[in-house]
Each structure stands twice: as structure tokens, then as C-alpha cells.
Amino acid sequence: MVMDCEICGQPIQGRPVKLRVAGAVVLSCKNCSDLGERVHERRQSSISTRKKQIHSRRESSSPPHHQTRKPPYHGAPRKNRTRKPSRFRLVENFDTIVREARGDMxxxxxxxxxxxxxxxxxxxxxxxxxPTHQLARKIEKQYHVTLLEKVEEAEELDDLEWKSKKKDSFVPTLGDFIKKND
Structure with a gap:
């Protein structure tokens, strides 16, 4: 199975390099490995054996009558929610719009x-x-004002420089969005 570099988009020759680039962990080729910080993972087996050792020590050191305690409740597991990029932007004069919507109230x-x-x-x-997106929507609905404006995708990508020479078949990769700190 041939993997593509998540930064430049080229097929990875050999073993991929795991990097942290702008907070995201990506797999890259050796040519792009200098664009981020290498990520080294701990072996899962060593962590699980440590947990087993700690657990066995606790069982052997405690008297039998203490084993009937319930384990502490840490709440429901949290769901990983990824935020979608907002397609709306708060207008610049939101403060005056809110003040005018309030009127004499x-x-x-x-x-x-x-x-x-x-x-x-x-x-x-x-x-x-x-205001948060949710509060801005609430004010818009209740007082019939416009606080959020739609952002066109072209506006978001205006400041990017495309590195590809082939404009027709160009597919941007993460490498096109990285700003180098030289």
C-alpha cells in the first residue's frame, strides 16, 4: 500500500515520518520532515504493563474487606467533536447593531x-x-437584525500562494497552507 505525503501530496518512499505541524499530527515523506516537529509515540504495551503492576500492588496490599468499595465515577466519556469551520463571520459593527436592536429597552x-x-x-x-455564534443567531432571530454575514470560500483562501505550476489539475495539500518561519 503506497501512502501519499499529507504535506506535499507525493507518494511516500519507504517509511512515513510522523510530524506535528501547526498542532496537527500528519504523516509525511522524508523531504517534508523538516516542516514540523517529530512525534514519538510510547509503546502501548509498556503502559498497559505498568497499569497491571500498579493494580496488582493495590490488590495485594489492601485487606479483603476494602475490596467491596465502588470505583470512583469520572462521568461519561467525552465525545470528540470536531468543529466545522464557520461559514459565517460576525459583522464589524456588531456592537452598534446590538445597541440599536435594544432601542429604549x-x-x-x-x-x-x-x-x-x-x-x-x-x-x-x-x-x-x-458574541458567540449561538448568541448572535439568537439576537438575529428575536430582534430581526443581521449580525452574521456569509463568508465566501474565495475570501478565506485569498492570502495563500499556490506552489503548483499545473493550475488545471491542482489539488491543494497541507503543505500549501503552511507558513514557514524562516
Whole structure:
């Protein structure tokens, strides 16, 4: 099975190199291995044997009447949720739009109508913090204003330089998005 480099897109000759590039772990060829920090994984077997050793020590050292205790509950396992890149962007003058949407209504009543804290609304109106996507949607629906504008994909990719000479069949790889710190 031939793997492709996740940075340059070329087929990997030999063994792939595992790198951390901009926070993401990728498999790369040897040519691209200098673009990130090498990731070394611990062997799973050594970790599991350590756990077994610790567990066996606990069982042998505790008296039999203590073994009836329930193990501590650590909550439900967390789901890995990957965020989708937002296709919407908060408008620049969101603070004035929120202030105008409130009109003559006191901030306390406005905050209560949105089920939010008054201090949060104050900070949004002064521009100190930006409302979350969810709160912006709530304000838009309830007060018929526009706080989020659609972002075109071309706007997001404007500042990228394409390294490929073949413009017709070009498929961007992670290497096209990496900014080198030379």
C-alpha cells in the first residue's frame, strides 16, 4: 500500500515520518520532515504493563474487606467533536447593531429576553467581547437584525500562494497552507 505525503501530496518512499505541524499530527515523506516537529509515540504495551503492576500492588496490599468499595465515577466519556469551520463571520459593527436592536429597552430587560447575563450584554455593546455564534443567531432571530454575514470560500483562501505550476489539475495539500518561519 503506497501512502501519499499529507504535506506535499507525493507518494511516500519507504517509511512515513510522523510530524506535528501547526498542532496537527500528519504523516509525511522524508523531504517534508523538516516542516514540523517529530512525534514519538510510547509503546502501548509498556503502559498497559505498568497499569497491571500498579493494580496488582493495590490488590495485594489492601485487606479483603476494602475490596467491596465502588470505583470512583469520572462521568461519561467525552465525545470528540470536531468543529466545522464557520461559514459565517460576525459583522464589524456588531456592537452598534446590538445597541440599536435594544432601542429604549433597559439592558436588564434585553438580557433577560435573551436569557443571558446583563454584564455580557454590556460588554457586547461596548465591543469588549464578541458574541458567540449561538448568541448572535439568537439576537438575529428575536430582534430581526443581521449580525452574521456569509463568508465566501474565495475570501478565506485569498492570502495563500499556490506552489503548483499545473493550475488545471491542482489539488491543494497541507503543505500549501503552511507558513514557514524562516
Amino acid at each position: 433597559p439592558q436588564e430587560d434585553f438580557a433577560q429576553s435573551l436569557n443571558e447575563k446583563n454584564s455580557l450584554i454590556q460588554k457586547i455593546e461596548t465591543g469588549k467581547i464578541r
